[in-house]
Amino acid sequence: MRRWLLLCCGFAVAIFNPLVHAADFNVVFINPGRSEEPYWRSATRFMQPAADQLDIDLEVLYAERDHLKMLELVKQVTQRSNKPDYLIIVNEKLAGGEMLKMADHAGIKTLFAYSAFESEQSAAFGKPRQKYRHWLGSITPNSVDAGRLTAEELVRQALRAGVVADDGKIHIAAIAGDKATPTGAQRLQGAVATFAAHPSVVLEQIVHGNWDRARAQEQAHALMLRYPKLNAFWVASDLMAYGAIDAAQAAGRIPGKSMLFSAINNSPEVLRARIDGRIASLAGGHFTAGGWALVMLYDYHHGKDFKKFGLELHMPLFALLDHESAQRFLTRFGDEDFSSVDFRRFSRHAQPSLRRYQFGLQAILQ
């Protein structure tokens, strides 16, 4: 009855206003970042063609890196008379729990993307669709992968270029993100595990740059002074990598030659840096999580529940971007227009033959 009514309404809107696309269902994405921030901007840019292609009415609300504002935004959304069908939230700064509570209380189906509950939070909130019935699940990139990939590549590049200290070892300092966000920790975890496994690597120190370029620059400057033998920086994000590069250049080091940097992201700037060699090791693709979340909601909405793959999907969204793939990415998505990606190809509803989700950067680059 209600569905019929909605259908009629949608039909009426479509008839009376041809400019307004008659959406299948609507989704609100609470973006924790700023609208102009490369990563979160690219995330939105990647979600938008997916929504368009999948007939989803996507509304993106930016929290401007303020987790209190995230809560405020969720509260506003839950208080709306015309509530959205789905809510995509990020467990940024571990604020997901509160948002979930509000959304669940309002009866809005919620999906975590990018980052989900940490172990402690999981214990408190349990599993999706149990205590919080409207919590559908989560899709998160395997951040450990990102750390591992970039770390391996950094060591490989260093060994290949012979950027080692006089003791024949690669002295590496790690500039991680922040301690609170699980993604950052996971990336660091992958990197540290890789470095530890490598006998020719000396991991001098780990610092947390808090995703801040200036801070990373300051830290890189200090670390270079503190460890004169330093050969490489493993950096958890592109912005912090830029800061580290600036510091190295200021200290007379040449990025890619006497000092190597690794970064994680796929903004055009960092891709170009990867191409011109300033960044020696780069991994990206996690920005796509939002787009994949829409695909999952589309399938769910159309009866293809992802329950059989697990409610908390931990997908290998990261991919190492070497010179070639970076070039390709830049060529294809340099303007951050991901409309060329056929999202329906990844949908089990649209592609009933699809056995399982094959989300990932590699998939869209092919």
Add this chain to the structure above:
Amino acid sequence: MTPEWSGSTPFRPLSTRVVGWVLLYSVAFTAVMTVALVGLHYWDERNEAQQQLHFAAENYRKSLASSLWELDMPTVRLQLDAIANFPVIGQAELTTSIGQTIRAGRYREPITAIRDAPSLEVPLISPDHPDHVVGHLRLYIDQSLLWRQLESDALRILGAEAIKGFVFGMLLAWLIAKLVTRHVSHIAQHVAALQPASLGTPLSLHRQQQSHHDELDQLTEAINLLHRRLHQYIATQTALEAELREHRDCLSEMVGTRTASLERLQGFHGLVIRVLTDFINLPRQDALPAVDQALGIFASYFGATRCLLLTQERGASGFIAVNAWPAACAGNASTTSPQVLPPIAVNAHGRLWVSTSAGMCHDDGWAAFLGDDTYTVLEIDVKDSAAGRLCLTGRAIGIDSDDARLLELAARVVSTMLNHQTAHASLLHTQHALQRVNEELQILSRNDPLTGLANRRHFDDVKDAEFRRAIRANLPLSVLMCDIDQFKRYNDTYGHAQGDACLIAVSACLPPLFGRAGELMVRLGGEEFAVLLPNTTGEQAALLAERLRQAVWALNLPHAASSVAGRVTISIGVASRCPALHADFDALLEAADRALYQAKDRRNRVVLA
């Protein structure tokens, strides 16, 4: 209100001055106290600030070191800001081991004043590498804050001390005004109102009765004492003035009297000198008339009817009137019986007895003696013993009057005269005594003291002269030599005292037998006697000797130890001068001695040579 002050200086109440001084001292004290307290506060604040520095440094040391190690510079800055937010910290400076310097606090830049401030520096050590110093934290105390606190402290202390001083000063002023100056002013008014004519009432303080007394009470008492003395003094003064006035009126009269008295005195002195001059070199027989004349002069001077000089009779208790004026009276009352006059009438007035008709003296014996109720008797010293009395009849001289002193002088003159007289008498007496003693001495020198017979020396003086006289006159001269038989035994038997008695008794037999002129009885020594018999033949001498032997026998003096008889006996040798045989007396005496030796053969017999 206040008593007028004659000086030109203005009046300033004591309380004002005290308050002034108290305020001055309290200002000085306040200043000193403020400086001292502020100094103490400053040190306290400084120490407190140092402790806070330590506290801040210790609190943030680890976290800061950790943040710095992890290069979490925002956190480092936040922490540094937090440290700098400690009120005492002026600046927190973090110097990292890699050469960075981060400052936080009210002064972003290093300021010299801050640099000089007390500071604390702690090293920051990496939490992961204990040997890695990641930086140094240096904290500077906000000196200006300290100064500001010091200022406010100083003001507070100054204010409190000033109020204290002021209140104390006012309290003191009030107390002084209430307790002292009010009363002092009152006393001043009271004293200022005092007039010699009207001393008014004694001073009393207008305050409640107190159980104790203080300086004001002492002052009041002193003033009241002065008040009383002044009272007395003024009364005495008034009396004296009255007396003086009285005296002034009769002054000329007194001067007249005095002049007359002096003239009289002068006259008396002349008189005394005249009397004494008369007396000098006065022959003894003229002394008594001279004394009489002097007494007459004194009697006429003192206006007495009679003047008597009484001297104490030696060995008697009465007086005798030696001299008198008029001289006729002397004979009449020359002697007095001791019953009539008491020897000395002891009187409180000493040496002067005065009797008037009114009966001043109670000694009626004198009145009867002198024949007049009115008399004056004066004691006279003669050789320091009360030996005489000077009596004036018909005249009573006052004990303390000038005449009494003059009479004393007259008495001395009389005393001198009496002394003179006495000295004369004494001299005569002494001359008689000397003559008598000389005679006695002569007797003593010629006689044996025990027996009273002539002694050997006298015998020796006489014998040769008698012998020569006998040769010249061709007269016989005999000599007896006597010896008491066995007198040694007598002495041994009866003792020497009895022996002496025996000698005296035997010698006493001699004088009755030999009483003719020229006969000399001698005790030659011991129990030996000799008798010189001029103009006596041997036969006559032998007869006399026989009579002597018999007289001794007749004495019957017991002599138990005698071998002759039971009594004392004597043996006598007699020799008579024979011109052929005896050239000198000694030869004669030798012959008598030989005869005595023969007599001694049988004892108690006479042998003639």
